[in-house]
Amino acid sequence: MLTSIDDIPELCKENVYIKDKESLLKNINKIIAEGHKKLQILTDFDHTLTRHDVDGVPVLTSFGMFKECPSVPQKYKDDETMLANKYKPIEVDANMSIEDKVKHMKDWYMASHNLMKGLKFPRNELMDIGHKMVGCFRKGVNDLISWSECHQVPVLVFSAGLGECVVAALQAAKFLLPNVKVISNFLAMDENDNIVGIQGEIIHTYNKNETAIKHTEYYGMVKERNNVLLMGDNIGDAGMAEGMEHCDVVIKIGFLGRNTEANLQNYVCTFDIVVVNEHTMDIANAILKLVL
Numbered sequence: 395m396l397t398s399i400d401d402i403p404e405l406c407k408e409n410v411y412i413k414d415k416e417s418l419l420k421n422i423n424k425i426i427a428e429g430h431k432k433l434q435i436l437t438d439f440d441h442t443l444t445r446h447d448v449d450g451v452p453v454l455t456s457f458g459m460f461k462e463c464p465s466v467p468q469k470y471k472d473d474e475t476m477l478a479n480k481y482k483p484i485e486v487d488a489n490m491s492i493e494d495k496v497k498h499m500k501d502w503y504m505a506s507h508n509l510m511k512g513l514k515f516p517r518n519e520l521m522d523i524g525h526k527m528v529g530c531f532r533k534g535v536n537d538l539i540s541w542s543e544c545h546q547v548p549v550l551v552f553s554a555g556l557g558e559c560v561v562a563a564l565q566a567a568k569f570l571l572p573n574v575k576v577i578s579n580f581l582a583m584d585e586n587d588n589i590v591g592i593q594g595e596i597i598h599t600y601n602k603n604e605t606a607i608k609h610t611e612y613y614g615m616v617k618e619r620n621n622v623l624l625m626g627d628n629i630g631d632a633g634m635a636e637g638m639e640h641c642d643v644v645i646k647i648g649f650l651g652r653n654t655e656a657n658l659q660n661y662v663c664t665f666d667i668v669v670v671n672e673h674t675m676d677i678a679n680a681i682l683k684l685v686l
């Protein structure tokens with residue numbers, strides 16, 4: 395049992411912000427005491443498992459990985475960039491209400507998926523890009539995944555990006571172990587690998603909470619696990635556990651790496667721990683190391 399948050403040096407750094415130390419201490423102690431059998435790990439992919447940048451160069455998002463494939467037509471790339479230039483600022487706007495953002499997100503995802511229709515899915519090219527992503531994961535993701543495998547703690551990678559790209563990067567890094575599952579936007583393809591749409595409901599940054607984890611294989615793995623270590627880089631990621639009513643303790647770690655000054659206040663209100671301009675998984679790993 396910890397007597398103070400200061401017992402975890404990783405939480406005492408200058409770039410770490412904690413809203414309520416007492417409540418965090420209580421929750422960490424509960425997670426420690428109830429042990430790995432009651433724990434699950436819920437994480438976003440883009441700029442959460444991966445870094446925001448490597449040596450100042452922004453890390454590709456899962457949509458970015460798709461765009462990087464040589465056979466993807468320039469017209470798609472230009473149109474996708476135009477959409478992203480319009481909607482990304484809305485997604486990270488510090489002042490717009492979530493309700494207003496949701497409308498824009500729906501428009502963005504519909505338009506983006508429509509652009510993909512009819513394109514040939516670049517399966518092999520994506521595997522190559524996946525390998526290039528291996529160096530873009532945060533330092534310590536491998537320790538986190540090894541720990542989860544060793545203790546058989548389920549990990550959900552919950553992404554509003556493109557599922558096939560998330561899987562390609564995780565596979566290349568050898569992180570896609572049996573205890574690691576991905577819920578994301580997976581493409582629907584015809585028998586010739588032409589994209590015909592998206593499978594199921596669109597997952598965007600602000601409906602990750604509504605999206606049914608319930609009817610997935612993952613839910614079956616975690617229905618007895620009421621403690622969650624959650625990680626994300628968008629405000630919307632903080633709601634990722636809301637579809638699982640049995641979860642009573644959710645420790646939320648937010649990685650803030652963009653518009654840091656404007657967003658800090660919102661992040662501190664939303665996440666239990668906010669870590670600014672960080673490229674490691676040190677905090678999550680420090681907490682996991684204490685779990686019985």
Ligand code: TMP
Pocket residue numbers: 438439440455457458474477478485502503506507552553554555556599628
């Ligand atoms: P996530 O991985 O953080 O859940 O979110 C996926 C990101 O992908 C989110 O920030 C929005 C972004 N995105 C694009 O970059 N291009 C697109 O065409 C769409 C629809 C989303």
